[in-house]
Amino acid sequence: MTILDKIVEQKKTEVEAGKARFSYTFLEESEYFTRQPHSLKEFLLNPERTGIIAEFKRKSPSKGIINDQVSVEEVTKAYNASGASAISVLTDRNFFMGRKLDLTRARNANTDVPLLRKDFIIDEYQIIEAKAVGADIILLIAAILTPEQIKAFSALAKSIGLSVLLEVHNLEELQRSMDPNVEVIGVNNRNLADFTVSVETSFALAEHIPSDFLKISESAISNTNVIKKLRSAGFNGFLIGENFMRQEDPGKAMAEFVAELRGN
Numbered sequence: 001m002t003i004l005d006k007i008v009e010q011k012k013t014e015v016e017a018g019k020a021r022f023s024y025t026f027l028e029e030s031e032y033f034t035r036q037p038h039s040l041k042e043f044l045l046n047p048e049r050t051g052i053i054a055e056f057k058r059k060s061p062s063k064g065i066i067n068d069q070v071s072v073e074e075v076t077k078a079y080n081a082s083g084a085s086a087i088s089v090l091t092d093r094n095f096f097m098g099r100k101l102d103l104t105r106a107r108n109a110n111t112d113v114p115l116l117r118k119d120f121i122i123d124e125y126q127i128i129e130a131k132a133v134g135a136d137i138i139l140l141i142a143a144i145l146t147p148e149q150i151k152a153f154s155a156l157a158k159s160i161g162l163s164v165l166l167e168v169h170n171l172e173e174l175q176r177s178m179d180p181n182v183e184v185i186g187v188n189n190r191n192l193a194d195f196t197v198s199v200e201t202s203f204a205l206a207e208h209i210p211s212d213f214l215k216i217s218e219s220a221i222s223n224t225n226v227i228k229k230l231r232s233a234g235f236n237g238f239l240i241g242e243n244f245m246r247q248e249d250p251g252k253a254m255a256e257f258v259a260e261l262r263g264n
């Protein structure tokens with residue numbers, strides 16, 4: 001059983017517990033449910049932003065504790081001030097030490113930037129929940145979903161105004177998952193089954209992603225030269241977690257990274 005299998009098993013239990021505790025009606029009555037979500041595509045194409053999707057991640061299965069000493073409000077505000085095109089907040093508790101409340105706290109601290117609910121979505125309930133806690137974007141991971149689920153989940157997300165980041169790791173996942181309700185495709189450089197990382201995964205898949213999708217490169221991005229090369233290969237966005245979160249002050253780490261990227 002891979003770590004991804006274990007995460008999915010845990011999610012099934014978590015989703016059933018969530019449904020028993022909070023009904024769809026309860027979620028739809030959340031104060032965040034009526035807000036108009038920000039569009040990931042618009043923010044990625046805004047030249048005043050950096051293309052960076054900066055991630056708030058305390059812990060991961062591959063690295064253990066990364067940083068559990070920082071405040072979600074302070075870090076996400078600093079990411080936003082440095083020009084993040086979106087902010088990713090892990091909401092998985094068991095494997096990443098995240099909480100749905102982290103996303104809501106990030107939302108209250110930042111009204112003017114899209115927030116990605118970074119979790120393992122296997123059920124429509126989690127999409128409604130994402131909007132109810134203040135998210136603008138959901139992640140759909142092709143490795144754990146059928147093409148039918150991707151179609152249904154992306155249609156539901158679109159119907160309630162949420163953007164979808166569809167994540168793939170290889171050509172087979174890409175070819176079976178592309179859907180017209182998806183505007184942005186992320187190539188994860190981390191193999192979620194065995195944790196190996198290689199940015200070459202992004203370069204290899206870039207040419208296979210049709211030009212009507214925006215492209216994001218995800219994971220293991222730790223220097224500005226890689227971003228420049230990824231931009232040349234057609235990538236519009238770059239999801240960065242550990243490189244910032246590993247530092248005592250992740251917001252300052254992003255500010256320094258962006259200054260270098262902009263050539264200051």
Ligand SMILES: O=C(O)c1ccccc1NCC(=O)[C@H](O)[C@H](O)COP(=O)(O)O
Binds near residue numbers: 055
């Ligand atoms: O990060 C992990 O160990 C991991 C394990 C199993 C499933 C997902 C996992 N990570 C999710 C991500 O892909 C990253 O959090 C994200 O792309 C940022 O990556 P990084 O910049 O390398 O922290």
